[in-house]
Amino acid sequence: MERVTMADVAREAGVSKSTVSQYLNKRYEYMGEKTKQKIEEAIEALGYQPNFLARSLKQKRTSLIGIIVANITHYFSTEVSRAIEDFFHQYDLQAIVCNADDDPEKEKKYIEMLRAKQVDGLIIFPTGKNNDLYESMVKQGYPVVFVDRKVENLDVYSVITDNSESTYQAIQHFIKKGHRNIAFVVQPLTVSTRMERLHGYKKAVKEAGIELNPNFIIEANIPEMKEKLESLFSSEEKPTAIFAANDRVFIALGEFLKEKGMKFGEDLEIVVFDNIPFSQLLETPITFIIQPASEMGRKAAELLYKQINKENSDPEVFVFPSKII
Amino acid sequence: MERVTMADVAREAGVSKSTVSQYLNKRYEYMGEKTKQKIEEAIEALGYQPNFLARSLKQKRTSLIGIIVANITHYFSTEVSRAIEDFFHQYDLQAIVCNADDDPEKEKKYIEMLRAKQVDGLIIFPTGKNNDLYESMVKQGYPVVFVDRKVENLDVYSVITDNSESTYQAIQHFIKKGHRNIAFVVQPLTVSTRMERLHGYKKAVKEAGIELNPNFIIEANIPEMKEKLESLFSSEEKPTAIFAANDRVFIALGEFLKEKGMKFGEDLEIVVFDNIPFSQLLETPITFIIQPASEMGRKAAELLYKQINKENSDPEVFVFPSKII
DNA sequence: CCGGTTTACTAAATCGATTTATCTATTTGG
DNA sequence: CCAAATAGATAAATCGATTTAGTAAACCGG
Known part of the structure; x- marks a missing residue:
């Protein structure tokens, strides 16, 4: 259970932690070729694996986004979730799926838990009974997108069907x-x-x-x-x-x-x-x-991604048409 | 986007960070009634939400476990995953589900990513092509359980069917x-x-x-x-x-x-x-x-939970019977 | 009233990274 | 040849919690 840290790598390579960090973040601007080599070797030799927690704490980004579905036994939810995951995969963001079971209490608990875990944003299939909570998130500028169900009296990004x-x-x-x-x-x-x-x-x-x-x-x-x-x-x-x-x-x-x-x-x-x-x-x-679940999921993911990257625009409601077959 | 930290609460309540921490962790052993009250009020007033990242960094536990399924479009996988989530919910552990798409490279990437994120343990539907990686995890004593498919030549916890x-x-x-x-x-x-x-x-x-x-x-x-x-x-x-x-x-x-x-x-x-x-x-x-997916999921979760809590026993292979109907 | 406990609380180290300000050595240019 | 610019690397602060060691006050028995 030997934890190898950046300090160990630095010692092994005979450089400072800072330099190792620069290397890992690919800031090669002012970095000697031999130094690079030494660090590379040290990492290899020790089998170093970076600790994302420490990084996230400092950077205030976890590369995790949360999905809270109202009811996971609903097939539509899983289709949407999959589309969301697919979208974020290309940006190296992971999704955590939580099931609120149509219970507003559970939903609240999950929202709080995911925010405490510092997820970068939330996609919610709202139960509709936690409007105060939804509102406070939106007010704080926390990235959120609502899917499937409308939220009353609140100006938020939503993706729904007709x-x-x-x-x-x-x-x-x-x-x-x-x-x-x-x-x-x-x-x-x-x-x-x-x-x-x-x-x-x-x-x-x-x-x-x-x-x-x-x-x-x-x-x-x-x-x-x-x-x-x-x-x-x-x-x-x-x-x-x-x-x-x-x-x-x-x-x-x-x-x-x-x-x-x-x-x-x-x-x-x-x-x-x-x-x-x-x-x-x-x-x-x-x-x-x-309902075009995949398109809806992709759209929701896209909207969240933009918010996370502070590409601000005004909240909109996207209504997708369903197909009858 | 005002981040309220423990230090803010401490200042507001007129106590030290340490005391606030004790309070949050419910170590009331030696704590004055009025102090408790003051902290409670300060938390309320500021709307403080603890940051799990910082806590996890120190405690070396994230309360997250990872599930890597070989193929998420396979219905069996989702059933097992749901059972795993259910099991861990009672212990306040969350599950992250990742889809390896039957691709050993993806599987490897996910295992590394989840470990970097310091998840407390992993349940894997193995592609079977990363035996070296599986072996190194087991050797390091990292909690892992394999589901559905056997891993050759490796002494690990497995849950499979006949x-x-x-x-x-x-x-x-x-x-x-x-x-x-x-x-x-x-x-x-x-x-x-x-x-x-x-x-x-x-x-x-x-x-x-x-x-x-x-x-x-x-x-x-x-x-x-x-x-x-x-x-x-x-x-x-x-x-x-x-x-x-x-x-x-x-x-x-x-x-x-x-x-x-x-x-x-x-x-x-x-x-x-x-x-x-x-x-x-x-x-x-x-x-x-x-296949008794729910039972299998529960069993896998149980085995992982025991490993996480260091209740060590020797790895075993659990074979479940299938029903023909 | 004195030394030892107990109670209540705190200072400071720590977790493992990132980042900023700084420092030294080397170039460069006038 | 000296001051300024630049390249390459680092020390130290920081993120927001937990935890350990320690301190101060209250208590207590003889």
Whole structure:
């Protein structure tokens, strides 16, 4: 467990620490050829590995950025995270991914922890319940980008999709195909994305002159979802099409239908907001509203990178369109 | 961007830095009630946030552990990573996930980078091509655990599955059902897992007295896989069952069959080594060999945690059984 | 009331780098 | 030939905490 430090290298090479540091930072401006050589040899001989902690402490940069996802079991989050990592890799910045589990307390804890670890910036899928904290970060000029969900009343960089619009189009498409009984299944309406999707649904239904049947809007947590679906399907008017507000809802729905012996596409048409992996393997046609996760991740990373490098511009909100397939 | 340091708090509270430090570390042994109060107030007033870097530099612990996965697009890796994160969360340790992309060079770079950042330990899905590096870490007593793949000739903590045995059983099962033409599709045989799975396949085939047809063993990278499958299916003897050596192979296979208009289960029976998400949604029965990813992750985390806390015991290899469903 | 404990707190060294100001030796130019 | 410029290297301060050794005051028994 022999720690080799810069001082050891300096001693071995017969020069000062400062010179070794210059060498490591490739400031060769005024450096003798022989000195370089000696240092190189000393490093080799001792197997020296620099300590980034010490360097970061002095430089006030850690080359780490933090990603706080609202829910890591959501496939969209992992796609975005991967794109972010890819982007930062070229600049030798590493990403730390933390999972807030849709819990504002956890989110707060992670934000504080990552800032204490001096990460250079944060990309957050906000739970939306820590506005004070978000605000204080922004005020302090700390680099932050928000993804997926809007933050109310705060002027920040955000990268989101046109939830309302694409839901509207998908529902409109269903209506054109003749569906009148379209159900909307969603987790609790606590975040902007879900509310916007519902808004798009309502708009399409109203415009088509269909009366909005409140029983067709199912709002429940994943564990209670099957139960609610049960009562929907045992009621008078049964839906002929269903909108699943995200991939987790879709899985619950899939399990439910399987138990009932129903099939997608045949007994019921389905739209899912979200891509799912392996979707190309499913045999029945399902409509997916796909968010451009990679592009969104890259954009978020880019925005953060600019802030870290103090290339200041005014915060903007980037809205990406989704594709319906 | 006002950085508040411990010195500021000390000044504000009218005590010394040392006392503030004691307070933060909850060493109240000899501390006056009024002093505590004053410090508490000062922290509140200034909005002080401790700097972990400085602390880590002194303590030589960062409360970070690194996970280097061979391939992050492999679903198994993410499941294991999540289990590891969960385990460490209770001890306030964070995990950094890095993707080596099956590239030994990248793997080396990441190992060096993470060690320079002074992470407290490493969990590695080894590419198997950096044995010297692995060895030097182990010799230095640095905490490491290897997952998924064996490391040759090195006495280390490892957590793996019984690749050969479970493949053997799955193939045997197929043979019992009457299949004689069973193909084995795999990515290049560069790592232990793939070789062991092939070994299990060969063993089952031989024991059943079936002549081993080398054309039935397809070894190719994902992009070339379809081409190879093409030639397999245009040859004389067509397989009636296929073993896909992991999830990525399965996707390639699925796409190929879809293009050809064939269906799993009906035209061809399939076993996949690996779980895939949403597998419960697939309508046709496919056999999966499922590795207990969560248990494996937890075990690996536990082994690393023990090493970090110097609870030394001799390195062991833990082999987990897979389930066939 | 004196020496020894205990209590409460602090000064200063330390971790391992970076960085600035400084110093010496050598060139250069007028 | 001497002052100024330049090349090459270094001493020392610094980053923001932890930790050790130490000090001062209060306490305490005989």
